[in-house]
Amino acid sequence: MKSEKISELTTNRLSVYLRCLNLLADAGVKTISSQALADQFNLNSAQIRKDLAHFGEFGVRGVGYFVEELRQHITKILGLDSARRVGIVGVGNLGTALANYNGFTASNFTVVALFDNDREKVGCRVGRAGIVVHDVRKMARVVRAEGIDVAVIAVPARVAQRALNQVMSAGVKAVLNFAPVRLHARLDVKVKTVDLTISLESLSYYLARPQITCVTNPRSILPYEEIAQREENELKGEA
């Protein structure tokens, strides 16, 4: 394992590889070549080999990679072998939806606490799991008591920086932000923003220019057409 800097593009792809390897392992596939893996998502095989090479030599020449082994390596690289405890700040529509979201579990994340500044909401229990809503002002205490590693910011843009500041004061080092603002964080705190406004407006740009051939998802015409045909046959009674 060399200790150079790994770009976010690489870690994002590792996550994609892992997802695929989990499926392959479930399907009982034992080995896979970088080329076969690359074919799954229109990627270059050298890219995959380079991404993995940052962390060691996992492959066997002439064979490829052992699925189960590589799966475990990437799981460890991404830190998904140890459980993470999540706190969600903001119990609105989004915060509530995220509290119920199952996708966290597969990645070894568990939502253990919710925070809101609305007196009405504090003390309530939310969702299937009945997670309790704490007062934001008690954040530092709850973060310590519950061992929270990761915060999710699901408050209005107006108060997102304030929420982040509280989260940072409480000692949380990793934050997933859904508010459509650029937040200022300490250098030792990792903030990742999911900005729906940017995604939507960027879509709108392409919608306004139907002549532009889609840049994302190139080379994916052939496999689709087949699937589409099959699906369309399943639709009965629609013109």
Place this chain on the structure above:
Amino acid sequence: MKSEKISELTTNRLSVYLRCLNLLADAGVKTISSQALADQFNLNSAQIRKDLAHFGEFGVRGVGYFVEELRQHITKILGLDSARRVGIVGVGNLGTALANYNGFTASNFTVVALFDNDREKVGCRVGRAGIVVHDVRKMARVVRAEGIDVAVIAVPARVAQRALNQVMSAGVKAVLNFAPVRLHARLDVKVKTVDLTISLESLSYYLARPQITCVTNPRSILPYEEIAQREENELKGEA
């Protein structure tokens, strides 16, 4: 307006500039230089000038850009001057949260229909606006009747490709996908995926390596420290 290909990185930034210009306009600011704009989000001023130059010469040398004028230009470039009608496929936690999401409105998007394959849900009305849930098999008809431009896929990963195929059959050309899978789309259909799993796992990677200095948000130490101080003073009764 030159007709070269505009990268998604550029359209994403345009969306960020627009957000900032809207705030400036509200604050009564009349003109702004690329440098002042760049300072707002740790960006290079040449980057901003280049981004804008793709679409025309909007600036005035020695002065900068007129806020209101540039705001209108970018709004038009992103196609946000004409209203967009959105259909959401999948009325689970996420679909419901999105149906109630206010952020759409600011970008001139309106959610006009929901779709689900669950008989229990079809016919129900969801959220404040009481948007009706249609059977997915009626999608083509509803898309035509309601003039839907944009689809949001909020179904489980397992059935996301099927949902996309139905959406494409119905003639929708722009899709925002929340399912954690790589979807295959026709070349004339723009799909933008928001993958929470990737975001989370990528965060996990940095969490597993506290020694790594955060790569995103560089150069933003000084302004934060002040704000943090102010905020922390607001927190009474917390250690």
Place this chain on the structure above:
DNA sequence: CTCTGTGAAGTCATTCACAGCG
């Protein structure tokens, strides 16, 4: 022979630096 790991080449994106307009 096949498929990895990797330097070298290529492509795309950002930043520099400055001519030239207002």
Place this chain on the structure above:
DNA sequence: CGCTGTGAATGACTTCACAGAG
């Protein structure tokens, strides 16, 4: 002067292409 618009330089990421392991 100050600030835009832009070629030229740099840097980041991807792909090529091949030596060498199994």
